[in-house]
Amino acid sequence: MPEVRVRFPPSPTGYLHIGGARTALYNWLFAKKHNGKLILRIEDTDTERSTQESIDGIIEGLEWLGITWDEGPYFQTEFSEEHVARARQLVADGHAYKCFCSKEELDRKRDVAQEAKQEYGYDGTCRRLSAAEVAEKEAGGQPFVVRFKVEREGGGEVSFDDKVLGRVSRSVNDIEDFVIVRSNGKPLYLLCNVVDDIRDRISHVIRGQDHLGNTSKQILIYRALGAQVPEFAHMPLTLDLNKAKISKRSHGEIVAVQFYKQRGFIPWALANFLLLLGWSGGDDREIYSREELIDAFVLERINKSNSIFNYRKDDPKFFTDPKAISINEHYLRTMPIEEIAALVEADFKTQGLWDDAYGTTRRAWFLETLLLIRERFHTIKDFAEMGRAYFADDYAFEEAAVRKNVLKYPELKEWMPALADRFDALPDFNLEAVEGLLRTMAEELGVKPGVLINGARAVVTGRLAGPSMFEVLVTIGRARVTARLRQVGELFARFEG
């Protein structure tokens, strides 16, 4: 295979959404797999809608996901002269012509056709203009667009072998003479994209199936320009629950990569999820490390059919596609704890929960604590929220935990401080000692150990559930544990009052 060069060409008209991220991911994987290059090209020719903020957001999103590029970002607007030159060349070579039909006139014709449920497409009025007529209109200062002259002599088809879909054909009679240059002289996407891909020596165009219709037109442009046509791979689209294409506009933050970063997703977990939306390795494997995936990835195994992004809303646990959450959980509890620690550290710093000692003298404690509590968390955010009691004293109390495990046993008002006293008297505050003491005390009081254990859990962590209580107590430490136990009275006052 000649040098593999692929590109990701977002138009900077909004944040990076998961569909775009998935396209970027597939391109990146393909490049890596073949020791090729990924080119990032910002298609900013739509000056009306392009923003710097969007460019920054896209780059930030790609970087967060770990999708790296080898060249760029290039900006399409920087190559306008070349686009114009190629358009002129096409006109000079007879592959394109000037069209003087007004936009209003065409809109009207289109509306009429649509109204009558008729097929519509440019009728070729200006294609038949003689050189003299064209010269006359130009001399008169009439504005014009440039249309590509689709060769329809003898019919024929434009076809290509798509890496995903197989052979795709389209009759030239179904391709209208499409516009390649606006009346203001600015070339359009169909042309710019091809000119840029030729200049960037793109070998494989991997993009969504929504571009399928563009491909036949663009192949015509490649040929007219005398360039080699690249390989194509049209990926299936990601649809919403109503089977409509997901978009920034209609779905909002739930489809933004940024949202997942904010909600505490592990970058590669999101990439892994996105990968599975339309690709499988052919076996039952679903979790891949970067290296494993680069090794396993092949374009031919991309699915042909569209997939549904099964997101939910307003569910505390499944705030997005449950599969995405489950993959994130998988990484959360299997990744090397140092890597998790780095993500938690970043989050803690934004929340004012970070203690520099966690990086130095209390490093071991910090890592062990993360190891202890990560089992039942869903995202990185949970360390600061559900796990707050391990790192700070201003943790919240779950109402259900207090009601079920504290208020139900009024005696705990005395028992908890008494337990604190006993803990203080312990020569060593370790697992065995704590467990022995708790069980002995329960026996003396004539209650089940669970009453003291769960009561202590609610008081010390504010939560209904958590890791083994003895480990929790030792981890949080004697001083903090006893102080919290002695404040049980306030809890009664707060929730009973």
Next chain:
RNA sequence: GUCCCCAUCGUCUAGCCAGGUCCAGGACACCGGCCUUUCACGCCGGCGACACGAGUUCGAAUCUCGUUGGGGACGCCA
């Protein structure tokens, strides 16, 4: 309306190209059980699909045709 693409559990999918080993496998979700001081994890089990109809064949999820359904495109957006 025209053109293009697609069609397996609720969702993501394996199997399809090279028809039998598939009364269709896995994952997520859901339900039940085990474990357990709690909740998770883990393990075990359950629920649950070849869109429909013809044809080819001894045999079809797999091949062919049709129907239906879904999606995309049809811009002087990208």
